[in-house]
Amino acid sequence: MDTLALTGGKALLPDGTVETADVLVDREGGTIAAVGGDIDGVNEATETIDTTGCVVIPGLVNAHTHVSMTLLRGYADDTPLETWLREEIWPVEAALTPDDIEIGAELGAVEMIRSGTTTFADMYFSEDRVASVVDRAGMRALLGHGAVTIGKDEAAARADIEESVTVAAELDGAADGRIRTAVMPHSLTTVGERYLREAVEGAADIDVPIHLHANETVDEVDPIVEERGIRPMEYAEGIGALAEGNFFAHGVHLDATEIDLLAESGTSIVHCPASNMKLASGMAPVQDLLDVGVTVALGTDGAASNNDLDLFDEMRDAAMVGKIAAGDAAAVPAESVLRMATAAGADALGLPGGRIAEGEAADLAVVDLDAPHLTPAHDVISHLVYAVRGSDVRDTICNGRVLMRDRELTTLDPDRVMERASAAAADLIARAEGDT
Amino acid sequence: MDTLALTGGKALLPDGTVETADVLVDREGGTIAAVGGDIDGVNEATETIDTTGCVVIPGLVNAHTHVSMTLLRGYADDTPLETWLREEIWPVEAALTPDDIEIGAELGAVEMIRSGTTTFADMYFSEDRVASVVDRAGMRALLGHGAVTIGKDEAAARADIEESVTVAAELDGAADGRIRTAVMPHSLTTVGERYLREAVEGAADIDVPIHLHANETVDEVDPIVEERGIRPMEYAEGIGALAEGNFFAHGVHLDATEIDLLAESGTSIVHCPASNMKLASGMAPVQDLLDVGVTVALGTDGAASNNDLDLFDEMRDAAMVGKIAAGDAAAVPAESVLRMATAAGADALGLPGGRIAEGEAADLAVVDLDAPHLTPAHDVISHLVYAVRGSDVRDTICNGRVLMRDRELTTLDPDRVMERASAAAADLIARAEGDT
Known part of the structure; x- marks a missing residue:
């Protein structure tokens, strides 16, 4: 042997x-x-x-990120989520090319390998390019195309959901099986109900899970409550999105009913403490989730709201803010956090490790x-x-x-990756700011 | 030249x-x-x-620590403040020898130099031994003996306050002037009113500031409010402890009146975000303090409640939790935090740098x-x-x-320091646990 x-x-x-x-x-x-x-x-x-x-x-499991956003590390800090997304991040993302996606993913892969992360879940665009990086880097990943339908006409909306299903079908099993996939409607508020239902059906057809952003901010919760008179997780249940194997990012603003729904359905939560603090989204009820047996994984979210992909920082953040959220210094103890970053991460993603x-x-x-x-x-x-x-x-x-x-990477060349990423980031910002 | x-x-x-x-x-x-x-x-x-x-x-300024507590790093985590202090930390501290204090300070000095900290403020015991480390290490420091009077008879209480004044007088100007001092009554609840007044008078006599823990937890605020009908900072004002040059650690639970008192008096606050999160003490109103012009410095507190002395971690924590505390992603921006760890730190301590x-x-x-x-x-x-x-x-x-x-220390030998610290820590715990 x-x-x-x-x-x-x-x-x-x-x-x-x-x-x-x-x-x-x-x-x-x-x-x-x-x-x-x-x-x-x-x-x-x-x-x-x-x-x-x-x-x-x-090997640590980063269960929610947008890895190519490393190119935007430190680009727009200290800004509220809505402004940050609409005025800073989305205009730059609109200028991203598939080459940028690949270069950003490579930079993220270097950073993750250097900090002990072997596995990540990525929601973004041009995921075939991320897949090629995962293959080369020798990592394990769960990839998906993040679909958004609000503000789009029916054809464009349907096409984006279909792309999420197609990408999941095509990439599943790539990199000698180290790549698995999910259908990834962006969130319960950025994807319309009929398209959410199509995403759930599409995922079932190809037997992959659903990954989406859920209850990240009050602004993601209130519109659903106002329009439908039910909480977001009740809405998700109605759509069929709560199920064993599915995993939702953030879960900051969850009430007791929603926490029970997550537990009963076997839906996992990916806790992103740094992003939730940096964007002032709130503090997730992590100890409450753990108490009823919800699988809680850890994610860095994108590097633009963190600003790193280092799960050791994330573990420290989770233990720290978990205590403040619970008002109890015994809450979210170190052993729970380590499980979140390892076994629970693998379980949430349905991946080995x-x-x-x-x-x-x-x-x-x-x-x-x-x-x-x-x-x-x-x-x-x-x-x-x-x-x-x-x-x-x-x-x-x-x-x-x-x-x-011994701190030397064997599959990627950090110097070359940094050089390419610096150049690509400078070009990207020049293009994006030139456009506006 | x-x-x-x-x-x-x-x-x-x-x-x-x-x-x-x-x-x-x-x-x-x-x-x-x-x-x-x-x-x-x-x-x-x-x-x-x-x-x-x-x-x-x-060089970064760690404006509140108990440096020798590096020996207790990770000894007692995930425990509420009162239990943590009374059942875990104080019994071990009772077994600390002056040699332990020196060895712990040496370990802390190595860690601080390696993470870019040149200056620290220390409240502990056997500060002459900490001073000898500061001298050898080539660092800058403000040192003081932490005096506690509750649970002591009059003679012992007075002796402890007098020791704080004597230590401040003796060490001030040591290490070629790199060491300055303060009189350090431990807190407004662990030192009785008459002794607090004596500390304030003693500090004035020798022209050094006062440093104490203030409003760290609800349990430090409520007894003062209940007994005296005033807030802790009003009490401190009455005692004469609010003054330009004085600096208080934590300041987590402050109301608007107290924040104004701090600003008007020129009293600084040392924000310790990691410790306040880890012990679930609460979230300090840092942006509110900055808004009215209070000098806010940064401190790691002791390594047992952090668990490191790295001000880069502390800066990240301050920016992160400051946003959650304010409910505003634009609060406590990076430039404010950098000032807290540098110029404001030096100003709070009244030291160069x-x-x-x-x-x-x-x-x-x-x-x-x-x-x-x-x-x-x-x-x-x-x-x-x-x-x-x-x-x-x-x-x-x-x-x-x-x-x-190039990451090589010139004044201390990290390998020797680690070896001595590991041995001293093991002995210390054996003694402390043998005693209980």
């Missing part, structure tokens, strides 16, 4: 404990062959990475704990959420393949 | 703009000799640091912008608050002396 052994360090196990353990990876199968002490085959491994002083964790155990996907990150800001080591779980930063990730492995080793 | 030139990069100037500029440092005087393009003397500098691709910023301009103290940090997570570079101000992390700091300079160059 062609194997990779990670030896001498600790590992974060699925029960939330950190133990001294080696991890043996079956590189051909892309899976974890064994975990523990005294594993057969470790000494005969094809390749060995010494993890002494490190903790091996599951997220757990270090025999037979699971070999999606892993090696975190170097030998640093002043991680000393002393009273509690590795605490460190992973509150003190580790993305730059402490030393090695990143996806599907059994090493994507970063 | 013995000079250090930082050439080829950008600099953050006191007006909040980032310009291409060289910085010439007078190393003997510890001051900035000149800033700009085409400066006389740059080519003849004794030493030159190439800052191409970097931005030079003022915080501004890159001729004649100011040469307290500087060089931030390397050449990284995927800082690409593209639409806005350096945005990056400094939302995307830069402490590990992007390449060089740190305090009082004209290079404390870190």
Whole structure:
């Protein structure tokens, strides 16, 4: 067997404990062959990475982003969501070319690999170009075309929903199966009811989930309540959008009835704390969601509202703001947050990974704990959420393949990616501002 | 003149703009000799640091911490403030030795220098040992003995207040003037009224400011309101504790009257967003404070409630949670936050530094912008608050002396410091848990 052994360090196990353990990876199968002490085959491994002083964790799962928006990092800060979208972001997005999408995705992939993320869910346009980056980068992803119908005539609206279904059908299984897809109507307010229903039907036809933005701001909730007299999740239920396997981003403004509907239906929520704070959208009731068993994953959202794709920042944010939201310093503890960024992320997306155990996907990150800001080591779980930063990730492995080793990327060239991204971003802004 | 030139990069100037500029440092005087393009003397500098691709910023000011608590990093997370203090932190603090204080301060100094902080304000015990670390490390600091009188008899209470005054008198001007001091009664609820008055008088006698915890939690506000029928800042005013030069930590639960009292008196607030979130203390009204002209500085608080001493994390937290607190994505913008961590920090503490301009103290940090997570570079101000992390700091300079160059510390040995800190922390916990 062609194997990779990670030896001498600790590992974060699925029960939330950190133990001294080696991890043996079956590189051909892309899976974890064994975990523990005294594993057969470790000494005969094809390749060995010494993890002494490190903790091996599951590759992190960024369950909601718009990866190509890295090109807009820091372009428009400190602006309310509606103004930010309508006056700043949408005009620039209108000028984006498929090449920009690919270059932005490449920059995002570099950043994610460097901070231990192996898997992401992306909602944007020209997803075929994102797919080619995922393939090259060696990452795992769930991709979808974000469809919007408001302000469009019937033909254009229907075409956008159809594109979301077509893209999902075409890309599903790409990159040797590392790419899965979803149909992605943008949100319950930016897609009309008939088109939401078509999206749900289209997703069922091709057996992929639905991903959309839900209850992100008060402005997304109030129009539905006013027009229909029901809450957005009740509306979503009526449309058939609440279902096991579907996952909704944000879920900031949810009432108790809606939280129960999510739990009963098996619909997951992707919590995006940094974006929700930066756009002043609000604080999601994360502990309440966890209490009733909703699967809560973590997402960075796009880099323009974050401004990074680093899930370590996001974990810290989730633990911090979760306590303020609950008014309880014991709420959203570190172990819950780690689960959100790993196993719950994989579960929400229906993808492999997220757990270090025999037979699971070999999606892993090696975190170097030998640093002043991680000393002393009273509690590795605490460190992973509150003190580790993305730059402490030393090695990143996806599907059994090493994507970063000793901070050096193996599949992408960061210098070239940064150079192309800087040039593309400058061109993009020049075009967008020239247009307005 | 013995000079250090930082050439080829950008600099953050006191007006909040980032310009291409060289910085010439007078190393003997510890001051900035000149800033700009085409400066006389740059080519003849004794030493030159190439800052191409970097931005030079003022050394950051951590205006409220308990630096030796690095030894308790991650020891007791996810616990409400009162339980956390009484059941977890205080028993361990009771077992702290002066050696522990020094070792913890050394670890904190290493972490701060590595993340671009040159100056900190510390409230703790055995501050002479912290002073010796500041001296060796080459940092700048404002130190004080935190006095508590509740639960003590009169003699012990008076002795603690007197110690706070004595320590302030003795340490003021130490480390070639890089150390200044304050009298530090712990808070308005943990120090009785007569002792607070004695602290205020003692500080006036030796001409140093007062630093205390104020309005951190509801539990610190309610007893004063119930007992006295006035708000804590009204109480502080009556005691004579509101005055230009004094600076209070936290200021989470402040009403409009109190905010006006702070502004009118010139009392500064040190905002500690991470600690306030992690302990679920609440969200400080930072934009309201800024609106009426209160000087708002930034602090990490102790590492046990953060869990790091990295002001880049703190800046990001301040910008994020400030927006949620105000319900406005335009609140607490990046430029305000940068000022809080630099010029306002120096002003709150009454110390040199915080501004890159001729004649100011040469307290500087060089931030390397050449990284995927800082690409593209639409806005350096945005990056400094939302995307830069402490590990992007390449060089740190305090009082004209290079404390870190190319990530290598010049005054402290991180490996030795980490080793000693790990051993001391393990011993400390064993002693504390053995005692209980």
